[in-house]
Amino acid sequence: MDDEPWIVHTTAAPVGLKQACAACGHVLQDNTAHAEGRVAVPEGQSAEMTWWPVGERIAQLGICTLVLPDRPLDPDERLCAGAN
Numbered sequence: 052m053d054d055e056p057w058i059v060h061t062t063a064a065p066v067g068l069k070q071a072c073a074a075c076g077h078v079l080q081d082n083t084a085h086a087e088g089r090v091a092v093p094e095g096q097s098a099e100m101t102w103w104p105v106g107e108r109i110a111q112l113g114i115c116t117l118v119l120p121d122r123p124l125d126p127d128e129r130l131c132a133g134a135n
């Protein structure tokens with residue numbers, strides 16, 4: 052059982068090649084490697100740069116990142132430091 056909470060950030064609009072949290076500045080997406088042609092794209096997937104939807108709540112735990120649906124936070128989800 053993993054006791055680490057999901058950290059919930061809120062996406063700001065991308066600036067340059069990076070998209071950060073509007074509250075704490077944590078980088079949620081970095082397309083630098085993509086722009087430099089250093090991203091391998093699995094067959095059948097898009098080679099376009101991708102961004103998180105602006106203004107959405109993004110939950111992160113370890114290497115997992117997902118968009119939270121519009122619902123109250125679960126007990127294992129915490130707003131990021133900038134939102135407190």
Ligand SMILES: [Zn+2]
Nearest residue numbers: 060072075131
């Ligand atoms: Zn944040």
